[in-house]
Amino acid sequence: MSSESLLDRLAILADAAKYDASCASSGTAKRNSKGGKGIGSTEGMGICHAYAPDGRCISLLKILLTNHCVFDCHYCINRKSSNVRRAKFTPQEVVDLTLAFYRRNYIEGLFLSSGIVKNSSHTMEQLIEVARILREEHDFRGYIHLKTIPEAEPELIHRAGLYADRVSINVELPTVAGLTRLAPDKSAATIEGAMKGLKHDIIAAKDERKRFKSAPAFAPAGQSTQMIVGADAATDAQIVGKASALYDRFRLRRVYYSAFSPIPDASAVLPLRRPPLIREHRLYQSDWLMRFYDYTPAEVQAAAGDDGMLPLDIDPKLAWALKFRERFPVDVNRAPRELLLRVPGLGVRAVDAILASRRHRRLRLEDVGRLTVSIAKLRPFLVAADWRPTLLTDRQDLRALVAPPAKSEQLELFAA
Numbered sequence: 001m002s003s004e005s006l007l008d009r010l011a012i013l014a015d016a017a018k019y020d021a022s023c024a025s026s027g028t029a030k031r032n033s034k035g036g037k038g039i040g041s042t043e044g045m046g047i048c049h050a051y052a053p054d055g056r057c058i059s060l061l062k063i064l065l066t067n068h069c070v071f072d073c074h075y076c077i078n079r080k081s082s083n084v085r086r087a088k089f090t091p092q093e094v095v096d097l098t099l100a101f102y103r104r105n106y107i108e109g110l111f112l113s114s115g116i117v118k119n120s121s122h123t124m125e126q127l128i129e130v131a132r133i134l135r136e137e138h139d140f141r142g143y144i145h146l147k148t149i150p151e152a153e154p155e156l157i158h159r160a161g162l163y164a165d166r167v168s169i170n171v172e173l174p175t176v177a178g179l180t181r182l183a184p185d186k187s188a189a190t191i192e193g194a195m196k197g198l199k200h201d202i203i204a205a206k207d208e209r210k211r212f213k214s215a216p217a218f219a220p221a222g223q224s225t226q227m228i229v230g231a232d233a234a235t236d237a238q239i240v241g242k243a244s245a246l247y248d249r250f251r252l253r254r255v256y257y258s259a260f261s262p263i264p265d266a267s268a269v270l271p272l273r274r275p276p277l278i279r280e281h282r283l284y285q286s287d288w289l290m291r292f293y294d295y296t297p298a299e300v301q302a303a304a305g306d307d308g309m310l311p312l313d314i315d316p317k318l319a320w321a322l323k324f325r326e327r328f329p330v331d332v333n334r335a336p337r338e339l340l341l342r343v344p345g346l347g348v349r350a351v352d353a354i355l356a357s358r359r360h361r362r363l364r365l366e367d368v369g370r371l372t373v374s375i376a377k378l379r380p381f382l383v384a385a386d387w388r389p390t391l392l393t394d395r396q397d398l399r400a401l402v403a404p405p406a407k408s409e410q411l412e413l414f415a416a
């Protein structure tokens with residue numbers, strides 16, 4: 001048993017879990033109220049947010065079972081050669097913490113991951129034990145996200161899905177070469193094999209439940225993964241291609257992108273600086289384009305420059321429109337939904353509102369302007385009842401005209 005108090009270990013293991021991006025709050029600016037100024041902080045850890053299968057945003061206790069690890073992934077603060085304070089919980093301690101936080105209404109579920117102790121199967125058994133005690137001994141109905149260890153016995157990975165709402169296996173790096181170099185104990189084939197097994201189990205359980213209502217659920221919130229961005233030389237085009245292949249092959253609910261962040265005592269094979277956070281944001285936008293705007297991976301990749309990198313100063317949808325100007329302008333009163341979704345500045349909700357309103361009347365530019373953050377961004381790309389751009393798409397300075405001022409980045413987040 002560890003000599004550290006439970007609270008000390010909670011501080012260590014909640015902090016160690018913050019590097020996992022599989023919660024929705026990564027990417028924001030760092031702010032805190034240390035020194036008595038202001039109130040609140042974006043830097044706290046321990047509780048993160050995720051979306052439940054019904055779309056609700058829920059708060060989760062996000063911790064590691066232990067930050068001891070026998071693996072030596074270069075990018076990870078918990079790798080065996082890292083000089084960090086180590087701690088571990090027993091499964092029962094994690095259960096007690098989860099229930100205590102839950103009863104106080106701090107959380108609606110648990111996000112549990114772990115470094116690898118002894119071996120992968122032993123660690124997986126410990127993670128499963130937490131979920132088992134919660135579900136079987138306490139009838140815990142809250143949300144459970146279990147990180148799953150790909151090197152563990154397949155039977156154990158299967159058991160994780162019987163208790164967890166969501167399971168995830170980190171693919172870690174976008175390329176096999178990057179994984180081999182930076183995570184020498186891991187294998188791309190093993191990771192993908194485990195993801196394939198989960199996909200199979202999720203589909204089989206869904207089919208079974210259609211036939212028998214009493215059939216056990218298996219990871220009803222599906223599986224997700226995380227890719228580290230900027231720790232190796234992979235380009236955005238490669239990352240987009242990898243994400244798309246993962247969605248297709250393993251029916252993932254989400255791919256999370258985590259900008260590599262330099263850690264204390266970093267390995268010499270890592271870059272010295274983290275990539276700009278906006279790069280992570282652009283990748284999330286490109287992911288959004290593929291999942292909700294019907295862009296093919298090749299189209300998103302075409303928005304990148306010759307170096308394979310997405311522009312940082314404009315979003316990928318605008319970058320694509322500027323490159324393929326011949327596809328515009330789009331007539332807001334006649335174009336089908338898929339073409340309207342290509343107009344920079346028009347989000348899914350705005351397009352649906354346009355389709356509903358134009359059944360009753362012809363829309364003017366002003367009507368469309370009410371549905372979007374920036375009419376300036378839209379104007380060159382659409383035709384309305386009272387508006388037709390004149391040769392705007394041929395203008396050399398179009399990019400400068402429609403690029404957002406640097407400070408409007410936050411507003412732009414997923415607006416289109």
Ligand code: SF4
Pocket residue numbers: 069070071072073076077078079080114115116
């Ligand atoms: S397996 Fe690798 S990424 Fe996971 S905790 Fe250990 S060193 Fe970190």
